[in-house]
Amino acid sequence: MTTIPDLTAESTSDRRIKSFRSIPSPDTIRSELPLTARRAITVQNDRDEIAAILAGADDRLLVVVGPCSVHDPIAAIDYARRLAPLAKEYADRLKIVMRVYFEKPRTTVGWKGLINDPGMDGTFDVERGLRTARSLLLDIIDLGLPVGCEFLEPTSPQYIADTVAWGAIGARTTESQVHRQLASGLSMPIGFKNGTDGNIQVAIDGVKAAAAQHVFFGVDDFGHGAVVETAGNEDCHVILRGGTAGPNFDAESISTAVAALAKASLPQQVMIDCSHANSGKDHVRQAEVAEEIAAAVRAARENGDQVTISGVMLESFLEPGAQSPDARPLTYGQSVTDKCMGWEASVGVLAALARS
Template sequence: MHTVRTANFRVTGVDPLPAPARIRDEIPVPLAAQQVVDQTRHDITTINEGEDDRLVVVTGPCSVHDPDAALAYAERLAHLAQEVSDQLLVVMRVYVEKPRTRLGWKGLVSDPRLDGSHDIHSGLRLARSLMVRILDTGLPVGCEFLDPAIPRYLSDAVSWASIGARTVQSQVHRQFASGLSMPVGLKNSTTGSVEDAIDAIVAAGSGHVFPGIDDDGAAAVLTTSGNPDCHIVLRGSSAGPNYGAVHVAKTLDLLEAAGLRRSLFIDASHGNSGKDHNRQPQVVADLAGRIGEGESGITGVMLESFLAAGRQDLGRADRLSYGQSVTDACVGWGQTVHMISELADAVASRRSSPAHLSLVS
């Protein structure tokens, strides 16, 4: 009898992953690191709610391709974060998944050896090990979640997560964000639509029932209670930046009209800098000036920063420049210190402003 193949017609390989629980057991988060995660999740929420007047700063490379360089960056950042801890809560950007508009390197989890071998088994372990080592410096970890299976392997080490501009309209991403245990920033869409992100915040704030995997790696129906700690990240678009005071005020009004908190993060990179890393300091200077003068509603700032400024094309791993991005261009360490110091000074200035003093008196 003639048979017709209708399943897996274009699937050329199936390689089962270890269960999330197994990976977490192999690479546990130590108690002290768990306390960092728990405390900083709480602190980010209270900052967004206006109960803590510090500013969240999420900074780090566009994507992690060299764990050793990322850890060296973390060690420097941990010292700086301690110096400004009264004004800022610094979170290290540890992005191990990369969405691509067309094609390209998909991140440390997907291709840890940077050679197209796609050893996801090693990538998951490498990403988790790096996050634990960064937590050991005292820094909280922030990352973007792209594949809905990945949070099961990594989320217990993450204090802040983001849903990117390419996926903010995705029902799948809104559903799994509703079950994440940390605050989640949802970016405006690549077209610049703020409404898409607001819709995503409302959706992720509600409970959902959807298919996924459990801690043992088995297919399961997941039921979530909803995530009340989601917020919008203004990142600009191809149409131009949206970090200005007018854009911020309009977005805050839209959030309030949707019954949401009047608070937001601003990404100083991407569309807000015209994808030119040299403009990030200009964006930060503008934000710092406005924050220092008492502008409300901005509770977080995102930076793309690494040890060395700029970017490089991905080639042989042994020929890459140390500490320089292989995806979007980043500012270097010197500019990072300057921008973080500027934002810390802005918070200090805001505290001494008449408007702030009248609120706390």
């Protein structure tokens, strides 16, 4: 006969939790590294411009460009210093936002980004990660560039979202209710990626869900458990990133997506991610995809057709390709996650997009 163990409430909980480590509240980190009124005006203006482009009310192209992930703040600032003059030069044709991604969703396991493990050494100094991330975001804004982040952890936005002009929900979380609720309360336009299998409807459903009001569990600015009520975010859009069956930036895939958006009574505009499954994660191919998008936009404008591509995403860093996060020494300015276009190729692609 099996005896039922006499388990107390304590002994049945946290059986797989190894530790809890407290971190400072969002309010503490934000007070240490304040946005300031001057930067707040810049961030809000950038959000408004981006929302107008995504709604089809401003005919510039939104370009979200930067490393797949930030691991070295010095290289990220170096990149931002090079990008800022181009953003200014092309400002009448392109709205350039720097991709400053600190949270990486993984297919299975791997380095989860600078906030989670800033030392890339398994020490998981999240407190340092949060401060480093916020401080870098402020420095990039001071260079005159709007910043774009993927939001992955449901509570991390409270530490950094006030600095962010555009955000993304990734392919692995686009169908998650938690992330849709999160997007419904975020203050900036949010792009939902299609699913990793290529399913576009889940991204459209994400946009619809995020536009609605929600009530859910969260934490407040002081780190206390809270019931969060959101107003809904009407500035959300779809990002086509390809899927397991291949790319989805061709004319037919775009018109299928646009028809589905129309059916859902949403703006008939998409952003194309030139990386990920649209380039087979090949950075050389990514530049070609971007040139093809530039040509398609130019042709639509010349023919007087409706331009349904309002944005482009590019993974770009100082050096082409990628290296392992475990490599020592690390190559300066090279991605430790997906392969990125190098700086020279990126300059060429931005010029082609500006010409479109």
